[in-house]
Amino acid sequence: MFTIEHDFDATVVTLIDDPARYRQEDVTVTAFEDCVTIEQLDPRTEEVQKITLSLSQVTDLTAALNLPEGVYTRKKPG
Numbered sequence: 001m002f003t004i005e006h007d008f009d010a011t012v013v014t015l016i017d018d019p020a021r022y023r024q025e026d027v028t029v030t031a032f033e034d035c036v037t038i039e040q041l042d043p044r045t046e047e048v049q050k051i052t053l054s055l056s057q058v059t060d061l062t063a064a065l066n067l068p069e070g071v072y073t074r075k076k077p078g
């Protein structure tokens with residue numbers, strides 16, 4: 001399950017791990033104009049862990065999810 005919210009400066013998607021046998025904490029993905037952040041509460045420390053990806057890294061990740069093992073580079077448009 002997931003939710004989508006459109007804020008003034010970002011789109012926020014929250015992924016809820018409801019059908020999982022060993023449920024994980026919710027993941028919040030926030031897409032800004034220049035980066036994407038991914039946040040999840042660490043239940044061991046009770047601290048939110050945050051990862052920031054550039055838009056280029058998001059594009060690479062999207063491509064990588066559909067490719068076999070290997071080393072790749074993306075061709076720059078133009």
